[in-house]
Amino acid sequence: MAYAEDAEHQALHEPRSYWTRYIWSQDHKVIAIQYSLTAIVAGLVALVLSALMRMQIGFPGSLEFVDAEAYYQFMTMHGMIMVIYLLTALFLGGFGNYLIPLMVGARDMVFPYVNMLSYWTYLLSVIILLASFFVPGGPTGAGWTLYPPQAISQGTPGTDWGIVLMLVSLLVFIVAATMGGLNYVTTVLQARTHGMTLLRMPLTVWGIFSATILALLAFPALFVSGIMMLFDKVLGTSFFMPAMISMGQQLDHEGGSPILFQHLFWFFGHPEVYIVALPAFGLVSDIISVHARKNIFGYRMMVWAIIAIAVLSFVVWAHHMYVSGMNPYFGFFFATSTLIIAVPTALKVYNWVLTLWRGDVHLTVPMLFALAFILTFVTGGLTGLFLGNVIVDIPLSDTYFVVAHFHMVMGVAPILVVFGAIYHWYPKITGRMLNDTIGKLHFWITFIGTYLIYFPMHYLGFLGMPRRYYDYEGIAFIPQSAHDLNAFITVMALTVGLAQLLFVFNMFYSAFKGRPAEANPWHATSLEWLTPQTPPAHGNWGPSLPVVHRWAYDYSVPGWEQDYVPQTEPLRPGETEHTGIASDSSPLDSTDSSIAEGKP
Amino acid sequence: MSTATPRPAPELNPFDRPPLASRSAAAESASIGKTGLRFLLAVVTSLFMLLIVAMLIRSQYADWESLTEPWQPLAHPWSLWVNSALLLLASVALQWARSAARRQDQAAMVNRLALGGVLSCGFVAGQLWVWQLLHGQGFGVAGNPANSFFYLLTGLHGLHIVGGLLAWAKVLLAARYLNTAQLAARVELCATYWHYLLGVWLVLFALLTSSPQTFRSFASLCGF
Secondary structure (H helix, E strand, O other): OOHHHHHHHOOOOOOOOHHHHHHOOOOHHHHHHHHHHHHHHHHHHHHHHHHHHHHHHHOOOOOOOOOHHHHHHHHHHHHHHHHHHHHHHHHHHHHHHHHHHHHHOOOOOOOHHHHHHHHHHHHHHHHHHHHHHHOOOOOOOOOOOOOOOHHHOOOOOOOOOHHHHHHHHHHHHHHHHHHHHHHHHHHHHHOOOOOOOHHHOOHHHHHHHHHHHHHHHHHHHHHHHHHHHHHHHHHOOOOOOOOOEEOOEEOOOOOOOHHHHHHHHHHHHHHHHHHHHHHHHHHHHHHHHHHOOOOOOOHHHHHHHHHHHHHHHHHOHHHHOHHHOOOHHHHHHHHHHHHHOHHHHHHHHHHHHHHHOOOOOOOOHHHHHHHHHHHHHHHHHHHHHHHHOHHHHHHHOOEHHHHHHHHHHHHHHHHHHHHHHHHHHHHHHHOEOOOHHHHHHHHHHHHHHHHHHHHHHHHHHHHOOEOOOOOOOOOOOOOHHHHHHHHHHHHHHHHHHHHHHHHHHHHHHHHHHOOEOOOOOOOOOOHHHHOOOOOOOOOOOOOOOOOOOOOOOOEOOOOOOOOEOOOOOOOOOOOOOOOOOHHHHOHHHHHOOHHHHOOO | OOOOOOOOOOOOOHHHOOOHHHOOOHHHHHHHHHHHHHHHHHHHHHHHHHHHHHHHHHOOOOOOOOOOOOOOOOOOOHHHHHHHHHHHHHHHHHHHHHHHHHOOOHHHHHHHHHHHHHHHHHHHHHHHHHHHHHHHOOOOOOOOHHHHHHHHHHHHHHHHHHHHHHHHHHHHHHHHHOOHHHHHHHHHHHHHHHHHHHHHHHHHHHHHOOOHHHHHHHHHHOOO
16 A cells, blocks of 8 residues: 555554653654754854854954864864754754655655654764863864864864764764655655645755755765774774874874865765755745745746756865866866856746745745845855856965855855744744744844855955964954954854844744744645644644645635635636746736636 | 545656555555665765775875785685675575565565575674784785775675664564565565675675776776
8 A cells, every 4th residue: 555545544653651752752843843953052052163263353362262272173163063963954854854744745754763763863973073072182173174184183183082073973973864864855755645746846845855865975975084084093094194294203194195085075065065055945935935925936947956956066076176286177177067056056046036026025034034045145156156266266265255155155045044944834833923023133133244244254355364264463464454344243243143042032932922823824835834733743634644736836826815725725627737837937927817717 | 625636637747747645556565665775775875986986096096005916815815705605695595585575475585584694694704704814914904005995895885784684683573573565575675785785795896806907997987
């Protein structure tokens, strides 16, 4: 018997005790919340680290314990936590877990036990990572890219314990992500409900699904580089370690290739950008469509763009390595592929804008975050075109221009989507609305604040202010104005950092005291809003699974009394299903009465 | 919410194929496991491909001392041939269990599955024995990058077999609680996994015992 029918006939085994319901839970919704809260806690640690770093840069020496060693340790941990343990875990483990089964109409993930194991393994990796703050020598200060030979040579902070814990934690994380990933992919392919074809899935599912495939194929590269470096460190092999003299002593290593590590690392590292970006693209598409009360423009184009980006993301990795030196033909190839990836990406941006055009835009908090994402992503993406070119990248590579670029495109843009998505789906997750006023305050401080932090960094980069430096005192070509700008950026960073407390407060306060939410407060069409209970009960759907008759974007369809048509609503006689092809979604549809004439 | 509505008509575009839920074939109970396993094997492929590429690149540096030169321990790797035979037999046993599954012969399924696992344990033990031989001859893991890659690749491959054996043990322990169709589905998954790992091992075996000249030509194909 096929999955959905099987699921329909199975008696639901409700977990009975507190422990099996909330702690050792196999319910995808509980696991999603566990994943999200763990990721957010890790992210707050990384946020505090960034504040400490900014204090040193804006007001050098103001915090005594931030010496050069601590600075590099904070920098490394900040980067690694934000990219892997916050964003990857939150988008795939958090949103993926919560939304995939609900959006495709499944009762749960297809391998619930493995799913539970995935969370606990992830938690273990976070604990191992954070434990490195408490070991002798502290966490590693190798930079988040962990380049050898310096990552495991004396002189870098944390070479005794920190680097080992970091590598072990990454290996454990990859095991967790793989267990989760197999679940997400298989659930999308095998557990969709009646009528839920691939091209009726919301773009959120498409984004998370493609990102998961990227994660499954790219994380092995990090695994390989991690385990080989661990061998070099612990067993004394020479995979990456060249012959070198360290602290006046000839090391036992010889002949290894640090560049080999860089290739392996970035073969993971670049797809990682899209492991974070593709779910963000998907989530933001759905948020925009719901809050602009219009179908997403060019749905099929959006799907193909996601797939194109996913494929291209595997052939651009060496653009992170221009300064390492490479054959000019390689450089040409990677610059070209990097610029080509801008095509499907730009296409998505155009489609978001066209979705907004003549839409009934509701400036709700989730929508504000989604709009801010588009702006931030465009700003960050455009500087990517600069850096994708070898000849422009080489002078800018080690400056704050790069810091500005990747924080805009990979830090701020996805985190804005995280906020937007939390504000959007929170009513379904908790049954209560988040406080709107605090939400708007949080939005405006975060949005304007992050621009004030990162936009000036582009100028600092053009000035030639090098990144990764602990102290800029006494560097002749850095003028006083740059130091003043740094102080300003620090003040802004602290403001934005503190403003996140508003969000944390709102999240916890509203969970208990928020206004009770309706089942479908945004009047959305996709399945997660149509559950019999809010928040959805174990098994999601009550006795029978929903039946899907249309895509997820029937907003403002002429001839219907309400401005949204849920996916479970059968087609009316004479109504043709929207195919999701762009020419069908002309914004002029709303003046077209042909469908209306066909209604009974 | 609507109930008891007709299923949507089939469409031509492959993307619009109705999802599994709307298909009714009874043989599809195992397809969830199969899909999950296929993606797992994709991950395994990615892992070993990257390791192999890394090895090919690393082998072109001057300090690489191939283990297959006439005076080196892998010049006549008869021990690895023995181990390969064990793994091959394990794979054959699992295939044999699969054929029992087609005849719905539960007892034969269990016996042949058990045999396959025992042979695989033999393979793992044999690989550890090869490690001991090499180590005894003074070819430690850090001695030379060729040694390092030998230990790394055989070790990771062995760990994948051990992971398979965990699943195998779970199936065997649960066998008497499963009906024939359920057991057959699990045997099928085990067999697929074992065949694949046999394939991976044969590639690794061929590569690890290749001459430096072979390495050079592969590496130059990769642009090194």
